Amino acid sequence: MMQTEQQPQHQNQLTVQNSGSLSFSSHLSKEDEEISKSALSTFRAKEEEIERKKLEVREKVQLQLGRVEEETKRLASIREELEALADPMRKEVAVVRKKIDTVNKELKPLGHTCQKKEREYKEALEAFNEKNKEKVQLITKLMELVSESEKLRMKKLEELSKNIDSLH
Numbered sequence: 001m002m003q004t005e006q007q008p009q010h011q012n013q014l015t016v017q018n019s020g021s022l023s024f025s026s027h028l029s030k031e032d033e034e035i036s037k038s039a040l041s042t043f044r045a046k047e048e049e050i051e052r053k054k055l056e057v058r059e060k061v062q063l064q065l066g067r068v069e070e071e072t073k074r075l076a077s078i079r080e081e082l083e084a085l086a087d088p089m090r091k092e093v094a095v096v097r098k099k100i101d102t103v104n105k106e107l108k109p110l111g112h113t114c115q116k117k118e119r120e121y122k123e124a125l126e127a128f129n130e131k132n133k134e135k136v137q138l139i140t141k142l143m144e145l146v147s148e149s150e151k152l153r154m155k156k157l158e159e160l161s162k163n164i165d166s167l168h
Helices: 002-012 030-167
Strands: none
Touching: none
């Protein structure tokens, strides 16, 4: 009996042919055949599952790439809006700053002119006040002279009047 068991085992063993390649013996047992069919179908099922999962992952990646593309477009649009929003403000600010610089440049000489005119005004006012004082002094002197002259004339008139009265 041992020899019968050894014969199928011997038949199942790989034989080396003269060409040097390995081959299975053509007499596989039914059990071995079923095992190999089962292994093959398991292998195919695993291959199909791997392929299905690969397709699922590929689809997910494509979906994510689509979303990323949409988000990239949205972000680019937002960036453009921000730049468009910032540009007019910058331009307006730059224009206003230039105008301020221009006005400042115009103000400097005007300020100098104002200071010069102020000095001239103060000098003229001082000269005016001096002349006014002099005028007041002269008017006062004139009043004194006129008053004294009137007194003298009145005195003379009185003397003349007395002289006339004494003649009668």
